[in-house]
Amino acid sequence: MVDSSRKRLVIGNWKMHGDTAFNTELLTALRTGIGSAPQCEVAVCVPFPYLYQTRSLLEGSGVTWGGQDVSQHEKGAYTGEVAAAMLADFGCRWALVGHSERRSYHGESDTVVAAKAAAALAAGITPVVCVGETLQEQEAGHTHAVIDRQLAPVLALGADSVAKLVIAYEPVWAIGTGRTATPEQAQEVHALIRQRLREAGAPQVRVLYGGSVKAANAASLFAMPDIDGALVGGAALMASEFLSIAAA
Template sequence: MRRLLVAGNWKMNASVAMTEHLLSAIRDAEIDTCDVAVFPPFPYLALAHSTIADAPIRLGAQTCSLEQSGAFTGEVAVSMLSEFQVALVLVGHSERRSLYGETDKIVLLKTLRVLEQGMTAVVCIGETLEERQAGNEREVVETQLRLLLDELSDQQWQSVVLAYEPVWAIGTGETATPEQAQAMHRYIRSLLQQRSADIANTTQILYGGSVKAANAAELFSQPDIDGGLVGGASLDANEFLGICRAK
């Protein structure tokens, strides 16, 4: 049985005061309906780690470097993240793909780096508005998944979470209908099924795209949606907790 996971991606939003306030509120809340993860910006990982140290909240990082060490100014190695008990790393978020040129090959290599360190890779996939309007959304998603399906072992897949994020619904206030989201999640699971029934049955597939407390319950009730990758709503404690408690 796949357990729901609600993951808050703060993107480039944080301060010391905000981190303390937001994480303290989440830490002190009683959440038994799902697993919870937060992805603060790099400078706040140490503060986040100390704030949630004794709480059942998993700490995540928003990206990582392909490199392990060396003269790579501005980069952060996966081994550095592990010192702050980072458990999950986002890989291939649509903003990393579109703004920083991350290709499917880079996504595969970063995923391998994360898995080598014993962490979970949360791999993001999804189509743009133009691709959906052209009817190419399934082809796009399959292409983004293909290297992972071909190159990762069954054991490595045990540490992979997928996040389907229709790019046209990220930060726009637009949301795929529960039926649209479920249809794509079902398709993604069918691709996993072609590789392995066990992988298909156990891999969590999150929905990311303007998830809010108001729509979370209906989204999470879909059979192939295993939680949410939450953007803007994760910056408000009450809203985020509302999503975590959605039934």
């Protein structure tokens, strides 16, 4: 049975897409379509250059916004990095940390991901901590071991910090490939994550699914007891599709 005490959350991750004209059209459609009091929490994580535009178009609406990454450092000589305080300055409520593309393309370790989560929390921003296994790891039967390894330094932040997180399970083999874990496959991993959260003293942390979520499969995924929403990729760039996922 789905736990109604955990409010559903749907976050759109635009990745490296968008321009000012496209963004205006998409954000305006989302603001209009979602209304001022959506049934679930709805957010978008946009490229850094568009945070000002996003805040301008969404302020006072039923949609919140965030960054796609955050530095583990508070400030200093870190060219190209974006501090949590800078995100907060643009009204960001969320920051993705440890997305599979950051782990893979930028070599981010589990320890660095935990440090980024801590930096976001210190600035009053909710980190959305992404975990997930590759196809090779899944086929080798290592899914649970990988998830445990990725979660360990995050859970070590302590119950008070963990309680303020969101976790997103994104099987790498189902991102941008058109492949999707079945609701039952996703639930199995979400249940493991929920158990680890329970052991860490934070059972009510929301756990999102992030592997090629679409309007067509959203309802069946959300029917699973430990899936509290979605981290949406490509479908978040289409207003009608993203709104349909939120409605599910």
